[in-house]
Amino acid sequence: MMLSNFSLLAAADPARVWTWSFVALTFAVYLYIGWRSRVQDSKGFYVAGQGVPAVANGAATAADWMSAASFIGMAGLISFKGSDGAVYLMGWTGGYVLLALLLAPYLRKFGHYTVPDFIAARYYSETARVVAAICAIFVSITYVAGQMKGVGIVFSRFLEVPLEIGVVIGMLIVGFFAVLGGMKGITWTQVVQYFVLILAFLIPSVAISGMLTDSFIPQIGFAASDISQKLNDVLVDLGEKEYTQPFNSFTQLNVFCITAALMFGTAGLPHVIVRFYTVKNVRAARYSAVWAIFFIAILYTTAPALGMFARYNLMKSMHNARIESITIESGGAPQVFSDSQAAEKERRRLVGEGISVFPIYALVSTEGEPLNWATQWQRTGLLKFDDLNNDGSISLKLIEHTGEDGQATVQSELANIDKDIIVLSTPEVAGLPPWVIALVAAGGLAAALSTAAGLLLVISSSLAHDLFVRFVTPKANEKQKLFIGRVAIVFGILVAGYFGIHPPGFVGEVVAFAFGLAAASFFPAIFLGIFFKRANRAGAVMGMIVGLVFTLAYIVMATSHKVLPMFFDGPLLTPDNFLLAGWFGIEQGISPQGIGAVGMLLNFIVTIAVSMVTPPPPQEVRDLVESVRIPRGSGAAADH
């Protein structure tokens, strides 16, 4: 079926031929590497045998780190949030500094498999291990869910299937790679994935920078050109706020909280921390951190430029576009209308019969270019137009409109644009050749796959290595342990797939929730474990539980209608009753994206307070803390 589709559609859309070729080629390479380095023992499965060079580990860490959120989601979010988009840029890279300076070298010296291993040894407690393993599972599943939506979007656009089917295809592919490879397969695959995703991001960015500005270097085009001014003017003209003006999307309080939550969460992410166990010694851990942030910064300094250029391009090509025809597909043969009123009449008739359809607009830009990309994206349901005033063109001006229900709203004729399509559509909007469009699709998949694989490994190791093997079947042999690990991966994929179809937000936002959970649960436990010798079992366990439960409850309550649509019609928490709203004259409280910062603070307070009033940790644990503070001997420590 796939083959007939392929030949049938190939003639119509050259981008699809390229996409198929690139995706098939890159997947073949990943498969080959996964197969070459497949593992039979659990040390290779979880930490790749600790023989990965610093540069390679840096590239793999960068790929692991930069997920669908960085690749597909971030530039799109920035392009709509403008100045406040910096929370994602600074949050993710700034957190990396904390990880490199405060955690990575010491955890490498400790040298065991997983973060819960460290927590269990440092807090001499199997209870602490269980709590940490559960935190790891929550963080990782939230994070994988974001990846699943990203993969789903790519497949749904380029295979022309609904988003749900796209997510399911993504689940199958991600699961296949993760079950096959283990850490060693993942590490080398991720090195390749880094280069695929960075090329896929840079090529269109460089091309667009060259088109819009005097410089092909996006970072220079970003700062030196007049695009920022032009974009500001266009937006003000349409009735929106200036792009470069801070605190339009979030209040200053929320910019601070979200940045902090993302930073401390980054430092506490179990799948990234685990990366540092795979290098030779403490020194290599520090240098692989240098390489990783260097590789990450290449994408992260390009993203804000791409975000701004993409927004400008999008506005220019869509504004005042003429409506060529409107197609309504409702099961039978598609009906084509030439004017908006007739199409609207037919749509209402179908709605009256209980059939919900959205009309697909074929548009021609003011420069006479047909906007084929807009037609394609409308089919995924992620882009919608509505010719409110029936004048045969699409205006992006904000206007007051009275809907069918008689309620007046301020909106534009761009009825809906999912921010996650910005990066993927940019090459098409800019009219770049089809192979660039295909490369971006392959890059988005590389980003999502590399991260999802690393995360599934954490879910698998937490469930199998930290929970199951220890408490259910302590006598399991190597083969059984690997089997349990693989079953755990399948479980992780199913849960993540559910949330990929019912996402609580955009890819970047969902991922931000995962970081909030990590900040509120892991960061204080690991940080105090290294820097505060007095921290003890009772403190850490209580702290992690309080941080995780508080943050998780807040996020679920604020997104209840999205994550559990069968139980709730609306969110239980809204901006008017978010934390701190109404205190000290603050109008908008802390958003669920930033709540991890508060959860972390609670965790710190509880851990320190409880530790001080309960007995200090035993001598062996204090010796352990001394030993992780000194680099020498990390090779030896890794062996037992």
Place this chain on the structure above:
Amino acid sequence: MKNSKDEKPKDMQQYWRSNLRIVAVLLCVWFVVAFCISIFFIEPLNNFSVGELGLGFWFAQQGSIFIFVLLVFAYAILMDRLDRKFDVDE
């Protein structure tokens, strides 16, 4: 695994204190760049400019990231030196 009592504890205390000093200085820079420049004082700083952009906006979206890379690099080099000085390198 060696523990601290087999080595010279005083040296190791000094090593740890120097380590903390390096980390503290680098994190001060981190805090100023990320929070002071890019969030707390972004609005007044936008009155100055980098190219065609406001200084605060540029730091929030570009400058801070460049500085983060330098911080991690500086940490690796300073710690290398410190490890050699206290003879705890590998």
